[in-house]
Amino acid sequence: MxxxxxxxxxxxxxxxxxxxxxxxxxxxxxxxxxxxxxxxxxxxxxxxxxxxxxxxxxxxxxxxxxxxxxxxxxxxxxxxxxxxxxxxxxxxxxxxxxxxxxxxxxxxxxxxxxxxxxxxxxxxxxxxxxxxxxxxxxxxxxxxxxxxxxxxxxxxxxxxxxxxxxxxxxxxxxxxxxxxxxxxxxxxxxxxxxxxxxxxxxxxxxxxxxxxxxxxxxxxxxxxxxxxxxxxxxxxxxxxxxxxxxxxxxxxxxxxxxxNPPHNEASAKRRGLGWFDRLPATPVGAVTARCLTYWARDPRYALAAAIVPVVPFILWVLDRDGGALLLAGPIAAFLLGWGISADVAYDGSAFWTHVASPVTGRADRWGRVLSAGAIGLPVILLFAVGSALVTDQPEAIPALVGLSLGVLLTGLGVASVVSAYVVYPVQQPGESPFQTRQGASTAALTSQLVGWLALLVISAPEIVLAILAVRAGSLSLGFATVVVGLGLGITVLLLGVRYGGRALERNGPVLLQRILAFS
Amino acid sequence: MPDHPEVPPTPSAVPAPAPALEVRGLWRRFGHKIAVSGIDLVVPAGSFYGLVGPNGAGKTTTLSMATGLLKPDFGTVLVHGRDLWAAPAEVKQLLGVLPDGVRLFDRLTGAQLITYAGLLHGLDRETVAARTADLLRAMALEADAKTLVVDYSAGMTKKVALACALVHAPRLLVLDEPFEAVDPVSAANIRDILTSYVGSGGTVIVSSHVMDLVQRMCDHVAVIAGGHVLAAGTVDEVRGDVSLEERFVDLVGGRVTGEGLAWLRTSSD
Known part of the structure; x- marks a missing residue:
């Protein structure tokens, strides 16, 4: 035996x-x-x-x-x-x-x-x-x-x-x-x-x-x-x-x-429809409401959100006296903006709901962008302003705010395109977040690297401006960073949603089949 | 029909309404395996259509291609005369879909999930709220409307998915194994809903491998196996004098006869 x-x-x-x-x-x-x-x-x-x-x-x-x-x-x-x-x-x-x-x-x-x-x-x-x-x-x-x-x-x-x-x-x-x-x-x-x-x-x-x-x-x-x-x-x-x-x-x-196999007891009942009651009754509003609900209720999103507050802490531990803390805003902006690049993969086979419905690719993209943006915006503003005040460099605030906004908007835009082309195996809801799925393919890795590179290149103007502004302690350069970051970021976001939305309408069934093939 | 111009006009010369679903020459290959090889189906408007076949026959693949979830390698799909793959956004408005073997957005409550499906189809808030309440009552899910779908049993999950497929009042319902894991009382309720939906002009396609159910519930049936349609038509045409189950076994084959497991007779020792 x-x-x-x-x-x-x-x-x-x-x-x-x-x-x-x-x-x-x-x-x-x-x-x-x-x-x-x-x-x-x-x-x-x-x-x-x-x-x-x-x-x-x-x-x-x-x-x-x-x-x-x-x-x-x-x-x-x-x-x-x-x-x-x-x-x-x-x-x-x-x-x-x-x-x-x-x-x-x-x-x-x-x-x-x-x-x-x-x-x-x-x-x-x-x-x-x-x-x-x-x-x-x-x-x-x-x-x-x-x-x-x-x-x-x-x-x-x-x-x-x-x-x-x-x-x-x-x-x-x-x-x-x-x-x-x-x-x-x-x-x-x-x-x-x-x-x-x-x-x-x-x-x-x-x-x-x-x-x-x-x-x-x-x-x-x-x-x-x-x-x-x-x-x-x-x-x-x-x-x-x-x-x-x-x-x-x-x-x-x-x-x-x-x-006596483990028994799953039902969770507490919830009142009302949550975000669905509060947001406009449109496809964009619905997708936004669904994503916001998931940020709180799906441990994978909740975990990603929980890591963000740890960022300034790690920076502080690494470099207690130096200026590393100033990076908290831009890094959080990157994490939150880029976070939606795996959104379709995270939906898993539930993504069929979108494929089977007449929802436009653009509405799908906007919903995901708005939910991540609604969570990201206050966080990065808090980090950017807070880190400047804690390190006693208030003149760096405009530069940091401009850079963080630019990175967040650009990240959301680039991620909207990437997630319309690439899905890779991720842990499904309910699986342990530690369980890395086998077959995380080269496509996944390449898409991440290409996406990061694109993000870096596109946000290079505000990165350079922000560095110069903080080095020189220049307020005017700082405000220039805000203008460039917002202008460039919004442009990339609009283009990303538009292009990513079109790609999603074309690729939806293909993405769904790939997701189904993972399981 | 340009091929037969000599056909005399029948007394009811009004052109027949386009079938609810017309599938022509559908092919799909996965890797080396051809899942669906040249399927033709015509589902008349207002029919209750059963799709039966053994496991792995290509039922789910066919239905996925007919509902826009899977792109066919070849072939066309017409829903009420309109090409699905040419104008997906318009045609999907006509379709209600219940796929098999997929997840739902199960971190939403039952009520939220139905609301979500309704809003994605562009319904307004009042309509969605009223229909969600009606559907929850019809599916006997009122008590669990505010429970997360992930905590639902298999049968409840099926029912809430069916509610999502119905919320935008589609003209054609495509249901893949809708009765699997559903208790008999709920199944009877769902059958009533579907029957009255067909009675009011809607069209339903269900896949199943419970022949008895299909014979009782459907008026049309297609038998598919190995990616082909073996027989299609009204239930009476397909089954002839025998039961649908006997006819199905005849068509598909694969029955093992003979003495078999003689040692399994408990009285033998």
Whole structure:
């Protein structure tokens, strides 16, 4: 039975690769990425085995703990647990639960992350090659650590499923999870320069981790090498005890989940028709109302909107005393203006509603532009004025406002054309925003690059003017930026809507077929 | 008809009204697979037309091309005598469409979604509001009018999509599998709505693979398989003396006969 499950997983992987060339590309990228991490760990461990014996335990414990914690936590926030072998598919087969669990656990190792983790664990065990006894316990510990990682990850995800299965919870968590991720880079940059982490701090952390299930399996060989049998037995107890507990939790949660699939409860009722009541009853008004509703209610749009306030914060963290903050307005303008370039792709197959109706391409474009503009305009004005005041350069306000307006309008115009020609696979509403769709094609990448380039070239006049104005602190140049930004931006927007609208009327059915082919 | 000038004028010499839908020589290929190869269909105005065929017969492809959702490789589509692919904006005003296997803008509430469909077709606010209320009542969705469509069951989603197809009072309704996942009571209500719509001069095309339903509900039927029309006409013409289901199996073939799964007899052990 266990062998059956393993064979099934391999067959599924192979068939997936046969189905699409992009899956192969995805696998190759995954393997390269994994190999990079593996080389890092293995070479680190080889170096460690020749280094000071005092260092071996803390480093092995830290690296091993990181691995186990990643397995436990990452699928929880990104819900990226590999569901190739979804236990729910085995409900109707009479598979003994024990075989099912062992088979699923072993199948969890089959795959890029599993293999990389297995090899990394092995290398941590081999650190102790000088002492045969420690080597044996090291390898056993590595096996326990690997088991803890995989069984633990299954236990946490399966047990959390009833909660995570609710649409609201899932969407909210996925939205929140991206904020710390965005901050990781800048924060590391700041702290690595300021605070130096001493080896003693690391040892302290490792000592604590060594008594947790994350670190215990990796600490045992050091205790054995020091012939400290009591410590070794204690840590083995922690590791094996938690492994047994995790297996029990997984088995229980699986048994419960198989016969009580997560239930989607209905959301709260809403009053009235929302934006549809407030905007004009025309096709343009309807599309605008629909897009505005989506900006609030569709986690993908809400996430894009939630990233915008983070922009000035990141700029401030990166460059606390300098003028980087002044870029907040133009960058937000770019993000919000360019944001609608994937609008048709985000509609997904629901875009048929537009294709089947007599709505003109121009009305479709205007609706999307007006909704994004209505959200973008106050934000960029606030950022442009606020950043100038915070950095104490009020004379830069006209230049920043002019540049931000220009970039927003130009971005909306260019995006209106791009999204009438190109759709690419994006996550569908309800999917995790982290789940990148396979087959994000070269067309998608090219369209983005061409679009950015066009945007940069077209807004070059106001960019240059704004730079000169801020450098010279010149108000007259600043007002010239406003005039040029608005004039050029409005021209590009009108042309973009007109041309993009015509292209959309021509391409609508083709775009719809491409979207349908993605799923 | 220029080919037959000798045909004597019949007593009712008024030119017959253009068919609600006329499809001529429709072809469509996906990659290497030819999904639809030269389909001709004439759907008379005021008929209740059933399109039946096995899975993968090309029903959905044909209906997508007939409603402007998929561009045919070859062939023409005339809706009430007007070429759909030559003047899409005008002709789409005449069409109400319910496609199968697509999403809706499901972050809108049921009432918002119907309103959206109405406004996209250029209706004014009062008309949309009145019709939305009527449609929600007819589809028994009043209680869930303010629930997001994403939280609807499959049957409710079908019903709200059907309401969207009806809101602009089209002259031709094209429904792909409209009764799938719909409960029997709602299905009966929807059938009543469609029947009275046909009675008042509208035309309905439904695709289905439930023969019994088509035989009871439709007056015309076309059987398609492998991208071809195997038979078309009134239901009585197509089925002859047997039931539509028997006739369908005759036409399409593929029945497996014989002893088969002898071991499945539970009494045998």
């Amino acid at each position: 266990v062998a059956h499950l393993l064979r099934l997983k391999l067959t599924l992987l192979a068939n997936g690769l046969k189905r699409s060339a992009w899956q192969v590309v995805g696998l190759v990228i995954g393997v390269l990425y994994g190999l990079g991490a593996l080389v890092l760990v293995v070479s680190g461990m080889i170096a460690l085995s020749f280094a000071d014996a005092e260092l071996r335990q803390p480093v092995a414990v830290l690296v091993g703990s990181l691995m186990v914690i990643a397995w436990w936590v990452v699928p929880l926030i990104s819900f990226g647990v590999d569901s190739t072998l979804d236990p729910a598919r085995f409900v109707t087969f009479a598979v003994p639960r024990r075989s099912l669990l062992v088979g699923l656990a072993l199948a969890g190792v089959v795959g890029v992350p599993g293999v990389i983790t297995a090899l990394s664990s092995l290398s941590i065990g081999i650190v102790w090659w000088r002492d045969p006894l420690a080597l044996v316990t090291g390898l056993v510990g590595a096996a326990i650590g690997l088991a803890l990682a995989i069984v633990g990850s299954r236990a946490t995800t399966t047990a959390a499923l009833p909660l995570v299965g609710r649409r609201r919870v899932r969407e909210a968590m996925a939205g929140l999870a991206i904020v710390p991720l965005l901050l990781v880079g800048p924060l590391i940059g700041r702290f690595s320069s300021g605070v130096s982490v001493g080896i003693d701090d690391l040892r302290g952390v490792a000592d604590v981790l060594a008594w947790t299930p994350f670190g215990a399996p990796w600490a045992i060989p050091a205790d054995v090498a020091g012939r400290d049998w009591g410590l070794a037995a204690g840590r083995a107890g922690v590791a094996l005890g938690v492994l047994a507990l995790a297996a029990w939790v997984w088995a229980k949660a699986l048994a419960y989940g198989l016969v």
